[in-house]
Amino acid sequence: MPLTVHQFPCLSDNYGFLARDEASGLAACIDTPEAGAILRELDRLGWKLALILNTHWHPDHAGGNADIKAATGASVVGPAEVTRISPLDREVRGGDHVMLGETRFEVIESGGHTLGHLAYYDADDAVAFVGDTLFALGCGRLFEGKPDQMWASLQRLAALPDETTVYCAHEYTASNARFALSVDDAPALKARAEQVFAARERGEPTVPTTIGLEKATNPFLRAPLLAERVGAAGRPDHEAFAAVRSAKDLFKG
Template sequence: MTLTVHQFPCLSDNYGFLIRDEASGQVATIDTPDAQAILAELDTLGWSLDLILNTHWHPDHAGGNEALKAATGAIIAGPSEVTRIAPLDRVVRDGDVVMLGETRFDVIDSGGHTLGHVAYHDAADALAFVGDTLFALGCGRLFEGTAEQMWDSLSRLTALPDATTIYCAHEYTASNARFALSVDDDPALKARADGVFAARERGEATVPTTLAVEKATNPFLRAPLLRPDAASPAQAFAEIRAAKDSFKG
């Protein structure tokens, strides 16, 4: 790999990601959930921050932008919606390329959770930072977008190679697993859920995941199989998303 990923917990259930292009030594943070936590991790690692890559505008993803910019001078790139809470140095959209040293990130439209949400895909290292669009065994709530928009976004992500490592922004997997078991009785899901519950009991992270694992067990990606009578794949997804929104387990 040419990219080193340093993952750490912050806030109540977020993950922070500091990434370093080994060829150049340049460092980026994926989102800014907690500026002080990010600065502390940078200090521990002995890294300096060059770039901030925002996935969307929510405060637990872009709320630390201004403090980190003031402390480090890092360039801030993200979708235009981020300007709702903080300035951007560069607006990115679907199809754009962002370079961190020699590491190339392709920007993928992943709207639905918010209208302008984006993901960052590093094809050379077979990894993607997906913010709140796709979670381990879950997906983001539709705060701004429609089910059709989110299904299209998930379809773009699932078109990536199955071996792609998926870095999602929250530790939601145990609660997602409980819901998944309520709508899907597939043995592969049961085995995965058991592993998730055991890992969380040990205090272990369940992020990152892989696209292959999600395609095999995530009920939101399996929605057309779970709701075969739905009028369309997007409608099948909408039914699973609505069930999750009202799930009390």
């Protein structure tokens, strides 16, 4: 039976995600940006929370662990770095898997934003929860990792099937689109940016996205094709990515 995903806003620009395995009726919370909002959604839906799946240690992703565990008894699963702010019931790393009822999540190493960042991928339902590694038209800042690590992480995600639905953790797409247009003039990007700006004007979310859409329009995944534009012609792919990331860090549009 399929996985049902419920998405809702948290904090100023985060999204909360609850995923329910329909075979067992058990649910997982992917990250805990805002405990109150998550608990209210669980109560409204009538879902039984079994797991908290953390992608990384930042407070807007793991800060609600203690309150949600206290209220639901859910087990906390995540990378070792989460213990900087919250205890774990199970430590996982890339190559492991986590079961939610009959749903199998593959754990994908996706460090760069933080060193131990992880993503969770349900191959049967073609769903990936990627935290702050990959965004719609963007990627996470490199707070702890180096460009080669982040580029390798993005390539692992890009290798997933194009139809994979990608749940990223923030509504950054409009600002990401403005930057993307400054370094890439691909027609597909221009068309997508128009759709993004219109959706945000209507107050609509631009998450989730898909792997195929990101490969076609995301400047961070397209970095080798943009190398000359960002002053990295002839350099290795991860250095072209680093140049795009640096340009975004300095972008004021």
